[in-house]
Each structure stands twice: as structure tokens, then as C-alpha cells.
Amino acid sequence: MGFRLDPAATAAQVQATVFAWHRSPEQDAATSARHPVVIVGAGPVGLTLAIDLAQRGQRVLLLDNDDKLSTGSRAICFAKRTLEIWDRLGVAQPMVDRGVGWHTGRVLFGDREVFHFDLLPEAGHERPAFINLQQYFAEAALVERALALPLIELRWKNEVVAVESNDDGALLTVQTPDGRYQLHADWLVACDGARSPVRAALGLEAKGRVFRDRFLIADVTMDADFPAERRFWFDPPFHPGQSVLLHRQSEGVWRIDFQLGWDADPDAEKQPERILPRVKALLAASGVAEPGVQLVWASVYTFACERMDRFVHGRVLFAGDAAHRVSPFGARGANSGVQDADNLGWKLDAVLRGEAGTALIASYGVEREAAADENLRASTRSTDFITPKSEISRLFRDAVLGLAREHGFARALVNSGRLSLPTTYTSSPLNSVDEGGFDGGVAVGAPALDAPTTEGWLLRRVGPGFTLLVFGSAPAVDGIAYLTLAANEQLAWQRYDARPGTAYLLRPDGHVAARWRAPTADVVRAALRRALAQE
Structure with a gap:
């Protein structure tokens, strides 16, 4: 059942991997088996959640209707926060080793650069702002880790075809190559x-806005030496009236997104004879005379910005694209889904251990629905700027782009995709009231910031449970791990606006539950109870 990703495996070899289907003994049992947690979908989100739960000591059944990794690049931009989550799960390093790290973006209008930006201008972070890595490589690393954990059972070619929800869980009907069976979760x-x-089996739906536009994704190899950065063109001379996005991936593959317009024929646009001239025109405009382009994969897509009204339906929970969907501009899809899993894992674990009640699961809905709304707003605004729906909108956009070359105020209005950032759970019921007295630092509800320390990177030193991050000294409280930072850990003290006696209570997902200048043991205990939804 094990699987090892060869670091030297090519993209074609990884995508050709087929996982064996095995008939489960449950298919021959007289009664349906019961599982504490069943996850449906072995993509990046489901695999992340399964690994998180298994590392916390929970048994997980993971079902997938296929027996292969994803095909084509699909999600490629993985953000710093996602890498930090995957570090805790033991999978980030091989992705960083294979991926292309970047932090610079360039926005061009016509044939001129409007401006460029740096997503990580300050040193002192272990991980880059983003890596570009084809989704199948990320999935392969996650599958390898999942299959190495004995508490995870991953069943390939197990398609959920019916779901009945009840007060104590759900009854699933699963289709396999050798017939159907049922199980309880x-x-x-x-x-x-x-x-x-x-979602469909329960008669639920996601609502939102579908955009009437089409985009071509082309994965190509080519004889070009662009730097590892994001390039976004508005109305370039090689693709007039439309937009183009360029990213460098691993294995010498480049990802190019061409806006096509709603009337484009998807089948025709995927043909090499339509794609290669577009790519060669881009390269010619960039001064590459003999590009040597080869097409690796192509897809034409439309997109929507939508979400379910609620992510929590009794004992049935929704995460990732099943719960919410955004346009691809800004890399908010896979990254927000991984953050869903990061939010949910420790909460399910606490409930299964009897340390918290279902109110803690309800907080998953509160926090991640707010995060989805934030991503949907950003994604919708990006799409409206990139694909104006009227002549007035286009005139406004082009005027903003023209002004942005010389004027800083206009650059704030340019929107080629606001790139993914982790959500701060400002209104979470798990937060304790911020006492104030901080001039900056990491706000309550925000994820912890990394910094180098004398004993390694700060986030590497944070444990899997609740942690009290202490600057100087603080009172001892049972049930909380302590991480003390000495006065010579200057960058950490600066990032947390620390003084002697400052303390931050970090949740198991690394978000700040409370912070104080000089806490008492009782205050810390109260914040811990609140963070577990016990009061």
C-alpha cells in the first residue's frame, strides 16, 4: 500500500501513476462498518485534512473515486501560509525542492511595464512568498505521506453515490469496481x-456568480529564460484586447493563461495549431526569435465565484471547492482549501477526544465562511477589473493602468488578481478580547508569523496543540505548551511587538487566540476555554 515519489520522476511519470484498487473486507461484512471520520476526495484538501487528523492520533478513512493523480498543471501557486501548514505535516520540503519559488510580480499594459511588486520584501522568513508547482506533484507528496501513516486508510476507486445524513453521522453508499457497499461515518x-x-446527494447547492468568459491554459516547454516571477499583461500587442498571465513551473514547463472571450470555441482553442502561434507571438514580442515551443497540456475553462450558505450540516462538513469556488486570479482556490483543512483538523480532533463539544465544529463554519466571503470579494473584484463588462468599465480600467505608470495612487486600483493571503478571524467566537496596548504585532485571529531564532525557525518550534508564546516569563498553565523567546530573538520580538512579559496564546492551527502584556494564570485558562468553545 506504500508509495514513494521518486525525486527524479518526470511529470509524465508522475501523472501516469495508477494506484491499486483493493476490495475492502467491509464489502463482505454482514453489517455496515462505522468509522469516526470519513473524508471524500483525495485531492490537496482531503489529503491535508487526513494527514493532520492522523498525526493527531485519529483514524481516518479517505475515499476517492479515481485511482490517479490529477492531470495537467491545474492549481500551481502555493502560498507561504500553505507551505507552513504543510511543513507541520512533513510534506513541504519536497515541494519546495521541486517547485519554483518566487516573490516578484510585474504588471504590463500593452508593451510597457506599469509597475512591479514584491510579495516578501522583508528577509527573515523560511518559506518563499509562493512556489509554483504542478498540482500532481503536490498531490504525489501528500499521498506518499498519507500512505506512510497507519491511521489513514486510502481507498481508490470508491465512489460515493448516495448519502443519508442523520443525528449521529451519515450513511454512505459506495460504488467500487466490484459492486456497492455501505458504511457509516x-x-x-x-x-x-x-x-x-x-453536496448533490444531500440536495445542497453553492450559489454565486458565473462569469461569461473563457480562458485557455497552456502548459508548454520553450526556449526562453524569463525569470521566476509572475507576469500579467493587459491588452498586449501579441494578444490585443485580452489579458495574458505567465508563470514558470518545475520541470522547465511554463504556464500561460490566455483570455479568449465568451464566444471562443473551447474545442478549437485547445488544438495545438491554435495554441502554438499564440505562444510564439508572446515570445517574439519578448525578443525570443527561435522559441522551440512544445505543448504539454491545455484546457479551456470558465469560472464562478460561489459558495454554500453553510459549510456545517450536522455531522456533514464541507471544505475546499465543495464549499466555495473562486476564479483562478490570485491563487485563492487550493490555498483557501488547505486553510479549511488546517482550521477543521484540530477541532475535529478535540471533539473526538471529548475535549470540546460541537460548538467548536460550528466555529469552523463561522471562520471559514467569513474567509470564503473575503476570497470571493477579492476574486470577483479581480475578475471585474481583468474582464470589464462594458465599454465604460474598460475605459476606466485602461485609464487606471495608464496613470499607474507614473502615479502610486493609481497602482492601488490596478487589480490583476489580489494574491492569496491567510484570513484573520477578526470576529471569531473563539477569540478573547484584545486588551490593547499593542502597536502592531500579530492581531488576535491572525496566523502566527515566522522568524529566525537561535534554536531554529519559530514556526518549526510551535507544537501541534495550544502553545503559549512567551517573551520573557509568564505563569504556568496545565494543558498548554510553552515556547519562550529570549531577548536576543530580536526579529521575533519586533514582529510580535513584544516587551518583557508579553504572551500570545496560539491555537493548534497557529492562529492567535489571545495576547496580553502581562497575563495571569486565570486569564490564560479563560482564553483556553474560550478557544475550545467551552464558554
């Missing part, structure tokens, strides 16, 4: 994508 988590069969 105390908790069911649907990570099964934008067309979520689980």
Missing part, C-alpha cells in the same frame, strides 16, 4: 470538488 467531510457528489 460519525463525521463526514466532503472535499470532493466543485461538483461535489456529496
Whole structure:
């Protein structure tokens, strides 16, 4: 059942991997088996959640309707916060080693650069702002880790075809190559994508806005030496009236997104004879005379910005694209889905251990629905700027781009995709009231910031449970790990606006539950109870 990703494996070899289907003994049992947690969907989100739960000591059944990794690049931009989550799960390093790190973006209008930006201008972070890595490589690393954990059972070619929700869980009907069987889940988590069969089986839906536009994704190899940065063109001479996005990936593959317009024929536009001239025109405009282009993969897509009204339906929970979907501009899809899993894992673990009640699961909905709204707003605004729907909108956009070359105020209005940032849970019921007295630092609800320390990177030193991050000294409280930073850890003290006696209570997902200048033991205990939804 094990799987090892060869670091030297090519993209073609990884995508050709087929995982064996095995008939489960449950198919021959007289009664349906019961599982504490069943996750549907072995993509990045489902795999992340399964690994997180298993590392916390929970047994997980993971079902997937396929027996292969994803095909084509699909999600490629993985943000610093996602890498930090995957570090805790033991999978980030091989992705960083294979991926292309970057932090600079350039925005061009016509044939001129409007401006460029740096997503990580300050040193002192272990991970880059982003890596570009084809989704199948990320999935392969996650599958390798999942299959190495004995508490995870991953069943390939197990398609969920019916779901009945009840007060104590859900009854699933599963189709396999050798017939159907049923099983019970105390908790069911649907990570099964934008067309979520689980969501459909329960008669639920995602609502929002569908955009009437089409984009071509072309993965190509080519004889070009662009730097590892994001390039976005508005109305370039080689693709007039439309937009183009360029990213460098691993294995010498480049990802190019061409806006096509709503009237484009998807089947015709995927043909090499339509794609290669577009790519060669881009390269010619960039001074590459003999590009040597080869097409690796192509797809034409439309997109929507939508979400379910609620992510928590009794014992059935939704995460990733099954719960919310955004346009691809800004890399908010996979990154927000991984953050869903990061939010949910420790909460399910606490409930299964009897340390918290279902109010803690309800907080998953509160926090991640707010995060989805934030991503949907950003994604919708990006799409409206990139694809104006009227002549007035286009005139406004082009005027902003023209002004942005010389004027800083206009650059703030340019929107080629506001790139993914982790959500701060400002209004979470798990937060304790911020006492104030901080001039900056990491706000309550925000994820912890990394910094180098004398004993390694700060986030590497944070444990899997609740942690009290202490600058100087603080009172001892049972049930909380302590991480003390000495006065010579200057960058950490600066990033947390620390003084002697300052303390931050970090949740198991690394978000700040409370912070104080000089806490008492009782105050810390009260914040811990609140963070577990016990009061």
C-alpha cells in the first residue's frame, strides 16, 4: 500500500501513476462498518485534512473515486501560509525542492511595464512568498505521506453515490469496481470538488456568480529564460484586447493563461495549431526569435465565484471547492482549501477526544465562511477589473493602468488578481478580547508569523496543540505548551511587538487566540476555554 515519489520522476511519470484498487473486507461484512471520520476526495484538501487528523492520533478513512493523480498543471501557486501548514505535516520540503519559488510580480499594459511588486520584501522568513508547482506533484507528496501513516486508510476507486445524513453521522453508499457497499461515518467531510457528489446527494447547492468568459491554459516547454516571477499583461500587442498571465513551473514547463472571450470555441482553442502561434507571438514580442515551443497540456475553462450558505450540516462538513469556488486570479482556490483543512483538523480532533463539544465544529463554519466571503470579494473584484463588462468599465480600467505608470495612487486600483493571503478571524467566537496596548504585532485571529531564532525557525518550534508564546516569563498553565523567546530573538520580538512579559496564546492551527502584556494564570485558562468553545 506504500508509495514513494521518486525525486527524479518526470511529470509524465508522475501523472501516469495508477494506484491499486483493493476490495475492502467491509464489502463482505454482514453489517455496515462505522468509522469516526470519513473524508471524500483525495485531492490537496482531503489529503491535508487526513494527514493532520492522523498525526493527531485519529483514524481516518479517505475515499476517492479515481485511482490517479490529477492531470495537467491545474492549481500551481502555493502560498507561504500553505507551505507552513504543510511543513507541520512533513510534506513541504519536497515541494519546495521541486517547485519554483518566487516573490516578484510585474504588471504590463500593452508593451510597457506599469509597475512591479514584491510579495516578501522583508528577509527573515523560511518559506518563499509562493512556489509554483504542478498540482500532481503536490498531490504525489501528500499521498506518499498519507500512505506512510497507519491511521489513514486510502481507498481508490470508491465512489460515493448516495448519502443519508442523520443525528449521529451519515450513511454512505459506495460504488467500487466490484459492486456497492455501505458504511457509516460519525463525521463526514466532503472535499470532493466543485461538483461535489456529496453536496448533490444531500440536495445542497453553492450559489454565486458565473462569469461569461473563457480562458485557455497552456502548459508548454520553450526556449526562453524569463525569470521566476509572475507576469500579467493587459491588452498586449501579441494578444490585443485580452489579458495574458505567465508563470514558470518545475520541470522547465511554463504556464500561460490566455483570455479568449465568451464566444471562443473551447474545442478549437485547445488544438495545438491554435495554441502554438499564440505562444510564439508572446515570445517574439519578448525578443525570443527561435522559441522551440512544445505543448504539454491545455484546457479551456470558465469560472464562478460561489459558495454554500453553510459549510456545517450536522455531522456533514464541507471544505475546499465543495464549499466555495473562486476564479483562478490570485491563487485563492487550493490555498483557501488547505486553510479549511488546517482550521477543521484540530477541532475535529478535540471533539473526538471529548475535549470540546460541537460548538467548536460550528466555529469552523463561522471562520471559514467569513474567509470564503473575503476570497470571493477579492476574486470577483479581480475578475471585474481583468474582464470589464462594458465599454465604460474598460475605459476606466485602461485609464487606471495608464496613470499607474507614473502615479502610486493609481497602482492601488490596478487589480490583476489580489494574491492569496491567510484570513484573520477578526470576529471569531473563539477569540478573547484584545486588551490593547499593542502597536502592531500579530492581531488576535491572525496566523502566527515566522522568524529566525537561535534554536531554529519559530514556526518549526510551535507544537501541534495550544502553545503559549512567551517573551520573557509568564505563569504556568496545565494543558498548554510553552515556547519562550529570549531577548536576543530580536526579529521575533519586533514582529510580535513584544516587551518583557508579553504572551500570545496560539491555537493548534497557529492562529492567535489571545495576547496580553502581562497575563495571569486565570486569564490564560479563560482564553483556553474560550478557544475550545467551552464558554
